[in-house]
Amino acid sequence: MNSIEIKVTELFNGLTVEELLKAWLIPKAERHLIRMEKRLSLNGIIPNSQSLVNSDNTIIINFKEKSKFLPEGNPDLCQVLYEDENLIIVNKPDNMKTHGNFEGEIALQNHVASYCKKAVYVVHRLDFETSGTVLFAKNQFVLPILSSLLEKRKIHREYEALVTGHFPQNQFTINKNIGKDRHDSKKRIVSKTGQTAITQVEVLKKFTQLSLVKCNLETGRTHQIRVHLSSLGHPILGDNLYGGQPNRRMMLHARRMIITLPFSFKKIEVISNSPSFDQALYRSKIVME
Structure with a gap:
C-alpha cells in the first residue's frame, strides 16, 4: 500500500x-x-x-498501485521543467516517442522513470516529431486526477508552428471535427463524423513565404494541430504526413504549459526551449526568403 x-x-x-x-x-x-x-x-x-x-x-x-515494470532509460535524457511529489513536466526532444509501443522499446517515459527511480504514467503525449512540454503522473492515484484536469481544460498547452503561406486573419479559431483516415491508419482527416476538435491560432510573425503561429488546444485529438493547419492549406514545414515542405525537422514545438496543480489548485507556468526548433526556424527563414 x-x-x-x-x-x-x-x-x-x-x-x-x-x-x-x-x-x-x-x-x-x-x-x-x-x-x-x-x-x-x-x-x-x-x-x-x-x-x-x-x-x-x-x-x-x-x-493501491499495481507494479509496472519499465525498461531502464537514460536519466540524463530527462530534462525537467517542473517536479513535485505528484507529477513531473519534462522537455521532450523531437524525434523521440513519448512512450514505447512494444515490450522493451525505450522512449521518453523510460528516461523519466529512470530519473525518478520509479514508474511514471503518461497523462498526454506528443507526436514522435514534435518537441516540448510533456506531463507525467508519479503515481496511479494522481493519474486520473490529472486526466480530469486536462479534460476540464485546467491544463493549458500552447504550441508554436512554422507553416507555409499567410493567413487572412491574425487571430482565428479552427473548429473542425477530426476522424481516422480509412485509407491510412497513421493519418487523421477532417470529418463531419469525427470528434470535436478546436484549435485557437494566432499569427506571431510573417516571413516572405512562411508564418510562425501560436496554437492553443481546446481539445486534444491525435495530430490535431497538424490536421487543422493542413486543412487550411498551410501545412507545417517538415510534416511529410500532411503535405509539409521538406525540412530537417517538423516545425511544431509545445512551448508552454499552464497547469492547475492537483489538491492545492495553484497555477504554475512552464516554458520549454528547443535548440533544434529555433535553429531550424532561423535556417528556414533564411532559405525561404
Whole structure:
C-alpha cells in the first residue's frame, strides 16, 4: 500500500471530507474505496465522511498501485521543467516517442522513470516529431486526477508552428471535427463524423513565404494541430504526413504549459526551449526568403 500526504489549503476550508475528495477530482469509485476501506486519515485520525476540514489539516490517503515494470532509460535524457511529489513536466526532444509501443522499446517515459527511480504514467503525449512540454503522473492515484484536469481544460498547452503561406486573419479559431483516415491508419482527416476538435491560432510573425503561429488546444485529438493547419492549406514545414515542405525537422514545438496543480489548485507556468526548433526556424527563414 502506498500513501500520499496532502496539506489542505484555505480554498477548501469548511468542506466535509466527502466534499473535499470530490473537489479534488478523485473519481467516485476511488472515493468509495477510500471511505469503505478507511484509507484516509485527518491529522492522524480516521474521520467520517461528514467531518469538516480546515487549512491547517494534513490528510494522508493510502492507495493501491499495481507494479509496472519499465525498461531502464537514460536519466540524463530527462530534462525537467517542473517536479513535485505528484507529477513531473519534462522537455521532450523531437524525434523521440513519448512512450514505447512494444515490450522493451525505450522512449521518453523510460528516461523519466529512470530519473525518478520509479514508474511514471503518461497523462498526454506528443507526436514522435514534435518537441516540448510533456506531463507525467508519479503515481496511479494522481493519474486520473490529472486526466480530469486536462479534460476540464485546467491544463493549458500552447504550441508554436512554422507553416507555409499567410493567413487572412491574425487571430482565428479552427473548429473542425477530426476522424481516422480509412485509407491510412497513421493519418487523421477532417470529418463531419469525427470528434470535436478546436484549435485557437494566432499569427506571431510573417516571413516572405512562411508564418510562425501560436496554437492553443481546446481539445486534444491525435495530430490535431497538424490536421487543422493542413486543412487550411498551410501545412507545417517538415510534416511529410500532411503535405509539409521538406525540412530537417517538423516545425511544431509545445512551448508552454499552464497547469492547475492537483489538491492545492495553484497555477504554475512552464516554458520549454528547443535548440533544434529555433535553429531550424532561423535556417528556414533564411532559405525561404
